[in-house]
Amino acid sequence: MKQLLTLAVVLAAGMGLSVEAGLLGPLGEMVGHMSATFCIFLVGSLLLSLALIFAPRRSLPQLFSQPRWMLNGGVLGPVYVVVITTATPLLGVGTTMVAILFGQVATGLLLDHFGAFGAARQKVDGYRLGALALIAGALALIH
Amino acid sequence: MSFLLIFLALMGGAALSVQSSVNGRLGGAVGLLTTAWLTFVLGALISVLLMLFAQPPQAMTLLDAPRWQLTGAFFGVFYIVAMVFSVPRIGIAAATVAVITGQLTMSLLIDNFGWLENARIPLDPHRWAAIALLFAAMALIYTGNRKREAAG
Structure with a gap:
């Protein structure tokens, strides 16, 4: 029951991502x-800054002693958001999301393969190769 | 034109995947909340530069837009918090599939009804067939992830 409830929360979180788009x-x-x-990242930063201030565990000081490359993941965030805001009005939310899913699964596959x-x-x-082929088929159909 | 946009969206997905791989490592060291915070702060710094210097002047600014249209980030942050809470409880395999299912369902609903001032793109037989393929893809991803979780 608790598991089912958690699953529903995650499902709602996924729906939220499409609402955001x-x-x-x-x-x-x-x-x-x-x-x-900018609006997404500004409001998001403010919300998460609030969350950090009240978080039980403080790990902000450790952040800047990590290797530099680990801190660079965030520069890719704006790429994703700019793509969504540009593509959605012209492709629709569905097509955009399926195309993003394809890019995500394909890249994940490559990153894992090469470690x-x-x-x-x-x-x-x-499994994942099959999933990728099915997503490609869905992208062709949905568009 | 739309071919180019789909290619762009694929690149956006690729960027997301690389980001979550790098962030996964950082999250292991400092926790997911701090990682998400850094991601959003970096994103804000980069996008304010883009807004000021890479965008032609607009007739309307963010402050003129209806406030409900500015709430997108709440959904993004809710997603992060939900994942931090849920992944240890239900596992990454189930969480991944649940997120993608929610995301696809809602995106097709928004298209179908034209919610949030989006253009209407009705659910036609092609889209239903695509949903069937996506369900099969989710089943494969779930099974593959479960196998890997079991292996360790």
Whole structure:
């Protein structure tokens, strides 16, 4: 029962990601795609800063003693948000999400296969390759 | 034009995947909340530069837009918090599939009804067939992830 409830929360969180994309597209058309992107990161930073202040465990000091490359993941965030706000009004939310999913699964497969960024190497397996083929089919159909 | 946009969206997904791989390592060291904080602060710094210097002046600014249209980040942050809470409880395999299922369902609903001032793209037979393929893909991802979780 508790597991089912947790699953429902995660399902709702996933729905939220599409609502976010659905809000971003029209907003970007109105005020500019870069401004819409900035709005996401500004409000997100403020919310998470509040969360950090009240978080039980403080790990901010440790952050800056990590290797530099580990701190650079965040520079890719704006790439994703700019793409969503630009593509959604022209492709629709569904097509955009499926295309993103394809890029995500394909890249994840490659990163795991070569053990990039210090992760354990996991060879490409039939499951994910099959999933990738099905997502490609869905992308062709949905568009 | 739309081919180019789909390619762009694929690149966006690739960026997301690289980001979560790097962030996964950082999250292991300092925790997910701090990692998410850094990601958003970096994103804000980069996007304010883009907004000021890489965007033609607009007729409307963020402050003129209806406030409900500015709430996107709440959903993004809710997603992060939900994952921090849920992954240890239900495992990454189930969480991944649940997120993607929620994401795809809601995106098709928004398209179908034109919610949030988006253009209407009705669910036609092609889209239903795509949903069937996506379900099969989710089943494969779930099984593969479970196998890997079991292996360790």
